[in-house]
Amino acid sequence: MKRAAAVKRRHVLAAAGGLAAVAAGLGRPAIAAMKTFRVGVLGVMSGPDAAWGLHNKFCAIATANMYNAVGGFEIGGEKYGIEVSAMDDQLDPKIAVAGAEKLTQEDGLRYVIGPNVDTTALSIKPVMERNKAIYIPYAFNKTLYTPPAENAILGMIASYEAGPIIYEYLIKTRGIKTIAFLAANEPDPLNQQQAGVAAAEKLGLDVLVKDATYQASATDFFPVVSPIVKKKPDLLVLSGVAPATAPLLIKAARELGYKGLLSTETAQDIKILTEGAGKYAEGFISVGGASTPEIRSAYMESFVKEYAKAAGQWDDEAGTKVYALEMVLHTIAKAGPQAIDDTSVYKAAIDSFTMPNPFLKSASTLQYVGQAYFGQKRQIGVPMVVNEVKDGSFQTLFVGSVA
Amino acid sequence: MAQILIDGSVLSASYALIALGITLIFSIMRLLNFAHGELFMIGAFMVYYVYGAWHLPFVLGLLIAALVPALIGACFEKFLFRRVMRVATREENSMLLAVGTAILLDNVALFLFGEEQHGVPETISGVLQIAGGFLPYQRLVVVVMSLALIALLLGFVQFSRPGRAMRALAQDRDAALLMGVDVDRTSMLGFAIGAGLAGLAGGLLVTIQGVNAGIGVDISIKAFIMIMIGGAGVVSGALLGALVLGFAESIGYSALPGSETYLLIFVALVLFLIIRPQGIMGHPWG
Amino acid sequence: MSLLEIEGVSRRFGGLLAVNDVSFAVETGEILSVIGPNGAGKSTLFKLIAGFLKPSAGRILLDGKRIDGLRPHTIAARGLVRTFQETTVFREMTALENVVVAHHLRRRGSILAELLATPGVQNEQENFVANAKEILAHLGLSGFEDESARNLPHGHLRALGIAMTLAVRPRVILLDEPFAGMNSEETARAVQIVRGIRASGITVVLVEHDMGAVMRISDRIIVLNFGTLIASGSPAAIQQDETVIDAYLGRADETAAL
């Protein structure tokens, strides 16, 4: 069945604008004269889940445009114009493989941002490993990042990393003792559910419901939720819930008389939440974009403007994806120009790399993390912002980070 | 237990509108309306815009949720199906055309409405508690309105002149022609009413489930399941199919986690069709 | 032992007894007609014999072996083939292809041999084509071999239907209203064809409304009314039979009254 997970409104005109922006960037004579660094974006850019891939694309374009506007990005003493090649994989593994082949072989790219989910990321894994091309998936399957695989870098916080941090915070501040988990029967949510259960047990929580699932295409959640809320857990975790489903689950739980806390480890959309669940959305805890308004730097503000120019409007959910191209560029700058064509040079530089986080007001550093989960540093250490819904909008509960 | 009964009734009542619509079109046109779920989705979006976004009365939203899909249905019948069914050399043609209209509507909706999930405020808030089960008033509203609409439709088909023409057409196309039924107009009306029912179901359910542009396929599949259970083209079969599916879902979901429920529903359906290919109420076919 | 024996056959549809305890026998080489008013159960009887319906009670024997309950293709393989009331042919094939397909029971090649188009299979097909052309010519359809069946005139379609049945080489052929909708000239030709079939050694059972043709062609006639066999005998005897006249007249009165 078609995935019902819809994320964020996409404007046709905005997309057309994005294409125009790429074309304009190419046409500029100043850039044509200098060397160019080309980066690929591969992800879902059409259909119901288009927002996921479009976020990656427009973030890359925004970063590229910002550097191109100031005469390029400096690598080894030379300025490079930055060019983005975007490919739509339609969330179809078959098409994703063709796209990966095109980007790595036909276009000769060594750095690709994306894809968005396990199925597409795992499909292109052999292609990327064979071609020794670095790629930055936003998918959580551990085999992508654990040896012998060495070319994938997780672009965001994995929900299995976020879970323990959130539960620990809630134990301390709200005194929760019992917990229940509910997930869609799909790879990402199920993995997150398992990881969440393991983390909760480690923290000494009493896990009342471990393996409740629902069909991804379900629309009425009363039958699914009612057996869970009967057990009255202190916290009900909606593992890896799709933004489209979250409000329906929240509403169902509350209408069935559930009084405890509700949380998820994935990013949500406030408009969808409040529209779908109304007053019931209050108090819902989720992981936010890594750049909520309260913590933005001036650089982030200008990024937001640049993004809006390319995409038509800023989208808070894109906040988790602003880091990818920035990290790639600075790591290459640190490793030296050979890294542009030889990713082993890049990988050698990963372990010791740090840079100040340009997107946050407060001083913090960006680095590669993931040793604990993957046995090697194959994750971008983006800050983890945890939100709570208050009066119909997100409020930052706390900012955490992963090792 | 009470909850299972409540959930089953809510699901069955709303599914019945979907099943009645698709079975009506089937009985008159001998056509499986693949775009039924898409018409449901469009109806849901109409209520979302009229009631949710523009804050006009819910009933006006429902009216538009019935009219827009009905108009689309009428146009499909007049400009596409009538033409193709007249010249078609293979019976596949009209079905493939229906698949085409479904794909078309799916994508037009994606462009017009975006892929974002939408919801509307409740028309009435509060939760009724009966025998330990929870029944939000909103769901009660959906059940009552569904039942009223079903009664209205059955009355229309039974007693009105166009309704009788539809029944005649459903029974025997040639005989209806001989009896002086305007076949073209009645077909168009039947398609429009069937599509309008789908839109109404969507418009009612958007208050519970919300809507996004991708739900069409799933709704269509549910509609197919219901008419396969009950028998295609038979009103009583559609109602029975809705009852069976609604309670299968509510019992299944509370007894079995996740997607096993639908696996069982499908397997049971295939086994059932082996024994009784015409469905419970249907006439033998195939 | 008769060629085809119907013994106490009944068929019930819900509460309706469409065929009620009918028994008769068909002898080798005869032309037997089944007549009766509309709804008398003639078509149901045909379907029962040819295996398209299963009897609720009774036995049907071909060469003394039971065929009731067997599926139509098996009964065809035993040598009993029916035609259809409507002019049923494969409309999107040419006349020749129609008759060639009807040689199915004589195919000997395995599917593998067919896919590889072995000389044996090719040979066999050539024989079928030659034979099909012969049958078509015999039924006055030469020149129409490569015409799509959909374009054939009505009368030729019925001839084509008979041509296809002949290609099966049956011993018994059931003709369902072979003369319906024909003018007298066409009927005369069709009667000749049916006689020709009998002359080639095939036993003929037919259901027909055209009394003139039935009386001319039949060796024997049986009459059904409300699913029950009410008379059987030579054409001359049937024409004198009171119950038969009543059955037909009764119906005629009803029709007139409507």
Add this chain to the structure above:
Amino acid sequence: MRRFSALIGFALFAAVMLIAVPLALAGQGYWLTVLTTAALLAFGSLGVWLTFSIGRINIAQGAFALIGGYVVAILGTRYHVSFWLSLPLAVLIAAAVARLVGWPILRLRGVYFAMITLSLTEVASLAFLNGGSFTAGASGITSIPRPALLSSSLSIYLASALLLLIGIALAWRFAASPTGAVFRSLRQGEELAASLGIDVARYRLLAFVVSSGMGGAAGAMFAAFQQNIFPTSYTVNDSVNFMLYCFLGGLQSVAGPVVGAFLLVIAFQLLSVIQRFQALLYGIFMIAAMLFLPNGLMSLPQVLAARRHERDAVVPPR
């Protein structure tokens, strides 16, 4: 004569697929991948085409591709069975499943058969989703070993192209053989066929089993080439697409599904600008085809010829 020109066409196509394409695109993994995809989809569609020839609208091919893929995945990752052994096994198992479910469901016709086969696609997907550790559930099976001899894009492409050529030959021989004529007769009248001594149930089962075996082979090749398989690898949309390739190319000739699959797969890769409109274009294209070209793209020359004839004729024929 017609057979001769068809042979020449087939030989030309084979030469292009096996000689010209590898020479021209040897180093270009991307295009080889696109053509591999097109070839495998075309192969699967040829099966659906066979079921069309008996008059059944088959929306189950995704289910059999899924079965084929999982056979290769499970045998390859857990029991280290060579792909060259598991490929025929995948075909056999898909065919066996088709034989089992085909017998009852083939009694249904028209839209009922379409609905039940569409349900089968759902059943397969849900069954693999709920298969526990045997199918690895929602997380699917990844890291399927590459088949021996098929380590490069070129070799995978060649294997797929060869498979497609075999598929075309198979479907073509079926269509041309007496069995093919029996298939076509079933589409036009099962009762009449039965009365002529044709075992209707057996022949329609044969078509469905062969079709599903081909679906299994396509899924097996895809799994080996992508090295992974998930319950969602083939959905109702994929099953519908298999059917659409046939229909849009044309149901009259074996070339139909091949033309349909290649044209649509390649066109949408070339016109990446319109990729976002792909599904919309499918929809419009289908409706337009139904209205103006009900016999598929392959009938375009005839339709144009008829138009020209109509226009040029001073006196209307007959």
